[in-house]
């Protein structure tokens with residue numbers, strides 16, 4: 001039986017561990033946290049991400065945990081339209097999913113064949129003629145395949161592809177889900193999804209619908225502001241967010257008023273520089289595969305990071321079906337790196353429109369269509385065998 005060690009139990013790691021276990025691999029999943037925790041944030045899944053979930057056999061219950069996201073357009077803080085919502089050219093609308101609902105689906109997909117080890121922070125990875133191995137300073141885990149799913153600051157990537165580092169884009173982002181019992185009722189004249197840009201700041205909210213069945217419901221929002229991560233405790237960060245977005249059109253201040261410090265997740269915004277030279281590194285008779293943010297962390301302008309992670313996993317599963325691992329990892333890299341580079345180009349185009357200090361100047365230069373075109377281009381994915 002072929003063996004795999006998956007490092008990191010975020011979306012990419014959980015999906016990989018389940019996919020490999022379901023196709024007959026003996027899998028050990030290592031996570032530095034003491035237990036597997038769901039993200040408290042929500043995610044937009046674009047049609048490519050949904051297709052990847054389907055290829056992984058995990059889309060079965062998606063309809064019951066997701067809510068379609070209608071085109072939002074873009075407003076100014078005073079509520080005036082910068083870009084009015086138009087008809088979408090996407091094959092199907094994106095959907096929004098609560099991180100905890102998605103986590104539940106991935107945990108169910110692990111089955112009982114995965115050996116989950118919490119409290120293991122991988123620090124070393126060896127690339128020699130021997131089988132790949134990672135270690136936390138106490139225990140060494142050796143396998144035919146090691147999958148680096150340990151996020152943007154991947155320790156495994158640092159050991160095997162040291163030229164790549166995470167470079168800040170000069171922004172910090174906050175995500176939160178206001179649970180259904182605290183979420184303000186959106187007035188009928190407000191759409192369930194909205195995006196607002198104003199001098200260096202961006203706020204996007206999305207309703208997760210009513211609580212019920214298998215959905216948790218609530219309202220999700222993402223705020224992006226220029227500058228470094230804030231060192232204040234969450235209550236101080238929330239106070240700053242309320243000040244920065246005071247006076248913005250409804251429902252922005254109302255959503256921040258109903259948010260509690262424990263709802264907040266603060267994250268850096270940036271991308272890997274340079275993109276790793278390969279996503280598959282042969283080592284001895286086996287090798288390493290990079291998936292998710294460990295392979296291609298990028299700013300959330302297009303909200304594609306998790307979707308790309310799911311594409312990675314579906315592709316890895318497809319190339320590993322038969323044959324020796326070395327050529328399979330080369331094929332994985334061939335199918336993924338070009339695709340990711342193309343999405344990165346679209347993401348940078350959108351970022352160039354969003355990032356200037358004066359958003360109005362930026363949007364004027366970039367033309368409104370840049371967002372829709374980039375979103376459509378980013379969702380074009382040939383599938384795991386493409």
Ligand SMILES: Cc1cc2nc3c(=O)[nH]c(=O)nc-3n(C[C@H](O)[C@H](O)[C@H](O)COP(=O)(O)OP(=O)(O)OC[C@H]3O[C@@H](n4cnc5c(N)ncnc54)[C@H](O)[C@@H]3O)c2cc1C
Nearest residue numbers: 008010011012032044122150151292293303304305306307
């Ligand atoms: C503000 C914001 C909004 C976003 N919105 C969207 C969206 O709407 N749609 C979308 O598709 N994407 C979105 N993204 C991107 C998406 O969140 C990420 O791409 C995705 O979560 C990456 O998942 P991952 O599993 O690769 O990494 P992570 O979620 O970072 O998981 C890495 C895991 O590895 C563990 N780990 C780290 N180091 C070690 C170690 N040394 N040893 C053991 N374990 C380790 C961590 O504890 C963690 O559990 C957004 C990102 C941001 C910042």
